[in-house]
Amino acid sequence: MSSYLTVFIFGYACGIVLAQHSSKTLPDITDKNGGWCMMRGECGNDKLSCAYDGPPSPLINPEAVGILNQYCPFMVPGDQPSTCCNADQVFTFNKIFGFVKEEFTRCPVCFDNFISMFCLLVCSSYQSTLASANVTIDSFTKQKIVTSVDYYVARDYVDGMFNSCANVRTPYSNEKAISRMCGETASECTPENFLKFVGSKSNRLVTYDISFKETDKPFVRVGNKTFVPMNYTTTPCTDRCQCKDCNTTVCPPPPINMSVPKWKLF
Numbered sequence: 669m670s671s672y673l674t675v676f677i678f679g680y681a682c683g684i685v686l687a688q689h690s691s692k693t694l695p696d697i698t699d700k701n702g703g704w705c706m707m708r709g710e711c712g713n714d715k716l717s718c719a720y721d722g723p724p725s726p727l728i729n730p731e732a733v734g735i736l737n738q739y740c741p742f743m744v745p746g747d748q749p750s751t752c753c754n755a756d757q758v759f760t761f762n763k764i765f766g767f768v769k770e771e772f773t774r775c776p777v778c779f780d781n782f783i784s785m786f787c788l789l790v791c792s793s794y795q796s797t798l799a800s801a802n803v804t805i806d807s808f809t810k811q812k813i814v815t816s817v818d819y820y821v822a823r824d825y826v827d828g829m830f831n832s833c834a835n836v837r838t839p840y841s842n843e844k845a846i847s848r849m850c851g852e853t854a855s856e857c858t859p860e861n862f863l864k865f866v867g868s869k870s871n872r873l874v875t876y877d878i879s880f881k882e883t884d885k886p887f888v889r890v891g892n893k894t895f896v897p898m899n900y901t902t903t904p905c906t907d908r909c910q911c912k913d914c915n916t917t918v919c920p921p922p923p924i925n926m927s928v929p930k931w932k933l934f
């Protein structure tokens with residue numbers, strides 16, 4: 669009972685809808701009540717992500733809380749949300765993802781869907797159940813630095829997010845925004861190469877390479893660890909954005925022209 673409840677609260681807090689599962693499958697999640705982090709803070713001269721094996725802590729800087737609330741309000745239930753990120757990381761996040769927000773500005777639901785995976789990876793208090801990291805020692809500072817991350821994500825989320833963003837035009841041209849973030853032209857862009865692009869540190873959204881592990885399973889067991897894939901509930905593009913920014917094959921047909929036929933005017 670208590671273990672299921674923990675997972676339920678976790679799912680709720682993260683905007684994740686979890687399937688019901690017997691508590692037997694959840695050993696590593698439930699023994700870390702309140703969440704657990706595997707990275708936190710910025711390390712070294714290049715401000716890379718520090719590896720950190722410890723509990724989350726409250727984000728107390730009000731400016732940082734406000735920024736996180738702008739990007740992912742579902743992660744800010746109160747004034748001092750428990751997170752695996754610190755204020756510096758939130759400020760960096762804002763600088764970097766502000767540009768992406770601009771690109772998708774014509775369709776805010778696309779950006780909401782998109783950014784949730786980064787908010788959760790960087791700040792979720794349940795970070796260590798979403799992802800794992802490879803770590804190296806920084807030769808100058810001797811700090812532990814995250815070099816790559818395996819991030820477990822639900823296929824439903826990936827497809828929903830991609831479908832809501834694939835056809836969004838940039839604000840200043842008729843070009844599809846995704847064509848600049850895929851390493852492919854928009855028509856060739858797939859969810860997988862989109863994720864590969866945004867998860868590559870060479871594209872500078874993050875300082876480590878993210879290998880997205882897409883799955884349909886509610887839990888993924890790797891060695892002795894259990895991961896719960898990120899499964900943010902996406903909003904369809906057509907719910908709130910103009911049809912020309914959405915998948916036109918699923919747009920409603922144009923309204924029937926109700927204007928009076930010309931012949932009646934004579």
Ligand SMILES: *[C@@H]1O[C@H](CO)[C@@H](O)[C@H](O)[C@H]1NC(C)=O
Nearest residue numbers: 800801802815816817818879
């Ligand atoms: C760590 O690196 C190995 C070898 O490159 C890779 O197979 C593995 O997926 C990486 N794990 C994580 C958590 O990034």
Ligand SMILES: *[C@@H]1O[C@H](CO)[C@@H](O)[C@H](O)[C@H]1NC(C)=O
Nearest residue numbers: 830831834835915916917918
């Ligand atoms: C558009 O919708 C169709 C029909 O649902 C689907 O097959 C196609 O993959 C979608 N394309 C994009 C880019 O979302």
Ligand SMILES: *[C@@H]1O[C@H](CO)[C@@H](O)[C@H](O)[C@H]1NC(C)=O
Nearest residue numbers: 685822824883884885886899
């Ligand atoms: C993600 O959520 C949807 C419903 O919201 C559910 O059908 C699906 O099974 C979930 N996927 C995973 C991997 O948890």
Ligand SMILES: *[C@@H]1O[C@H](CO)[C@@H](O)[C@H](O)[C@H]1NC(C)=O
Nearest residue numbers: 695696699890891892893894
């Ligand atoms: C899980 O495996 C790692 C190494 O693979 C080990 O260091 C750790 O002690 C194990 N944890 C448990 C709870 O067995």
Ligand SMILES: *[C@@H]1O[C@H](CO)[C@@H](O)[C@H](O)[C@H]1NC(C)=O
Nearest residue numbers: 923924925926927928929930
């Ligand atoms: C509706 O029909 C009128 C008369 O044929 C035409 O002038 C007008 O452009 C049409 N409007 C739309 C939205 O198609």
